[in-house]
Amino acid sequence: xxxxxxxxxxxxxxxxxxxxxxxxxxxxxxxxxxxxxxxxxxxxxxxxxxxxxxxxxxxxxxxxxxxxxxxxxxxxxxxxxxxxxxxxxxxxxxxxxxxxxxxxxxxxxxxxxxxxxxxxxxxxxxxxxxxxxxxxxxxxxxxxxxxxxxxxxxxxxxxxxxxxxxxxxxxxxxxxxxxxxxxxxxxxxxxxxxxxxxxxxxxxxxxxxxxxxxxxxxxxxxxxxxxxxxxxxxxxxxxxxxxxxxxxxxxxxxxxxxxxxxxxxxxxxxxxxxxxxxxxxxxxxxxxxxxxxxxxxxxxxxxxxxxxxxxxxxxxxxxxxxxxxxx
Numbered sequence: 001x002x003x004x005x006x007x008x009x010x011x012x013x014x015x016x017x018x019x020x021x022x023x024x025x026x027x028x029x030x031x032x033x034x035x036x037x038x039x040x041x042x043x044x045x046x047x048x049x050x051x052x053x054x055x056x057x058x059x060x061x062x063x064x065x066x067x068x069x070x071x072x073x074x075x076x077x078x079x080x081x082x083x084x085x086x087x088x089x090x091x092x093x094x095x096x097x098x099x100x101x102x103x104x105x106x107x108x109x110x111x112x113x114x115x116x117x118x119x120x121x122x123x124x125x126x127x128x129x130x131x132x133x134x135x136x137x138x139x140x141x142x143x144x145x146x147x148x149x150x151x152x153x154x155x156x157x158x159x160x161x162x163x164x165x166x167x168x169x170x171x172x173x174x175x176x177x178x179x180x181x182x183x184x185x186x187x188x189x190x191x192x193x194x195x196x197x198x199x200x201x202x203x204x205x206x207x208x209x210x211x212x213x214x215x216x217x218x219x220x221x222x223x224x225x226x227x228x229x230x231x232x233x234x235x236x237x238x239x240x241x242x243x244x245x246x247x248x249x250x251x252x253x254x255x256x257x258x259x260x261x262x263x264x265x266x267x268x269x270x271x272x273x274x275x276x277x278x279x280x281x282x283x284x285x286x287x288x289x290x291x292x293x294x295x296x297x298x299x300x301x302x303x304x305x306x307x308x309x310x311x312x313x314x315x316x317x318x319x320x321x322x323x324x325x326x327x
Contacts, residue, residue, distance in 0.1 A: 002032065006277060008253055009093050010269075011035035011260040013234070015042055017052035020079050023263070028083065032270055034093040036080050037152070037185075037234070037260045039130065040102055041318040043073055048325055057326075065326035066101075069319075073098060074122055081124035088126035093258070095181065097152040098122070099130035102315035111140035119149050128152040128183065132312060133165045142168040148178025152232070154185040155311045158304035162186070162217045166224050173226065183232040183258060184221055186214045188248050190235050190307050195298070196242065202296050207243055211251050212289050215281040218254055222280065232258040237265050246273035254279035 002010045012024060015038040027033040047053050053072055060068045080096040088094030098118055104110040115129045129144065130152040131137045138161075141151055145168070153165045162184060169182055191210035199206045218231045236248035236259055244250075246269035249259050253276065261269070290300060 002034070003253070003275065006253075006255040007257075008255065009034050009258040010249070010266055011037055011093070011095075011232075011258055012263060012266065013037050013042070013237075013260040014263050015076050015080060015096075016046035016050055017076055017079070018050065019263075020076065020083060024080070025083060027263075027266070028087065032266065034087050035084065035095045035258065035260070037097045037130075037232075038073070038077070039099050039154070039318075040315045040322070043069070043076075044318040044322050046076070047072055047322060065323040068326045069322050070121075074118070077122055077127065078124065081122065081126050084126055085124075094126045095128050095150065095183075096124075096126065097128040097130045099132075099154065099315070102132070102312060102319050105132040105134050105312050106136045108136040108139040108143075111137060112143050115140065115144050115149065116147070126150075128181065130154045130185070132315075133161050133184070134308070134312075135164075138164050138168040141165060142172040145169050145172025145180055145182065146175045148176055148180050150181045152183050152185055154234070155308055155315075156184055156186050156217065157191075157213070157307045157311075158301075159213070159217050159220060161304075161308075162220050166221065166226065166229070169229060170224070170226055179228060182226075182229045184217070184229070185232045185234040185260070186217045187235040187307070187311065188214050188233055188252065189237060189239070190311070191303070193239055194303065194307065198298070202298075204292065204296060207247070208289065209293070210248070212281065212286050214252055215279050216283075216286045216290075218252075218257065218279055219281075219283060219286075222256070230256055230258060232260060234260050236260070237262045244268070244272065250274045250276075251278055253277050 010033050012033045077098045084094040100114045128150040132155045133153045188210040195209050196206040221231045233252045238245050249269040250273040
């Protein structure tokens with residue numbers, strides 16, 4: 001736990017075999033990170049750019065591209081889970097996430113089937129299965145939670161979908177004999193990359209949409225107070241020089257929450273970032289800000305829908321690139 005008094009964690013938004021064997025362990029020993037997340041884009045960069053996977057790939061020559069990908073990813077996730085297990089055993093998070101095939105984002109049954117397959121094959125209690133929070137994904141989450149599977153509900157942009165996801169989780173928990181751990185991954189920086197230029201043109205302060213939207217969803221999660229359900233702030237790396245690298249960590253320090261970030265972002269935060277608690281933010285302040293956006297002609301529903309669509313496409317494209325390279 002990075003800030004124990006408020007139960008604020010930092011997870012590494014990165015998985016790569018050499019990293020797991022070296023720097024990841026150092027970051028854990030220094031009490032900087034206590035978890036890890038992955039997605040198809042992260043695995044794409046690891047598998048296609050690191051020589052660490054060549055030996056295992058030679059042994060998988062008779063497999064399909066997806067079978068090769070799963071073998072590589074599952075090996076890494078098991079390794080990360082085993083490294084994190086001592087933290088998990090002392091109730092200091094210790095979770096690692098793997099995402100279902102992004103092409104199943106709009107197929108409930110295929111999502112459930114693949115999630116259960118990954119859960120059983122990896123066979124680690126500190127595993128979380130990432131499921132995109134689409135309509136179909138929420139239905140899948142309900143069933144997976146009922147079966148006691150730890151869930152990372154991902155690609156959450158829209159507060160309405162956060163509510164929908166929480167409804168599914170609550171329904172699943174009612175019918176579960178287990179008490180799974182669940183996080184809702186609230187994406188942050190993509191709002192500002194999409195809207196900053198428009199806001200500048202309208203004379204509205206930039207760099208706040210992602211923060212205040214995340215703060216709104218955080219309040220929703222906290223208010224529901226479901227057992228073992230926390231907010232996780234994701235997409236917290238900064239692109240360009242408009243903000244300091246640690247911006248989306250420092251501005252989202254909140255009790256009972258997690259921030260998953262790229263390694264360089266985490267290092268910058270540890271060295272330079274402010275460690276003051278920033279959330280919760282009053283509902284009135286958040287509502288006034290978004291009312292101002294609405295009055296300035298910005299349709300946030302359209303923004304939410306476009307960002308979810310773009311996020312799904314990006315993960316599908318990354319997944320397809322891996323499949324192509326592994327043919």
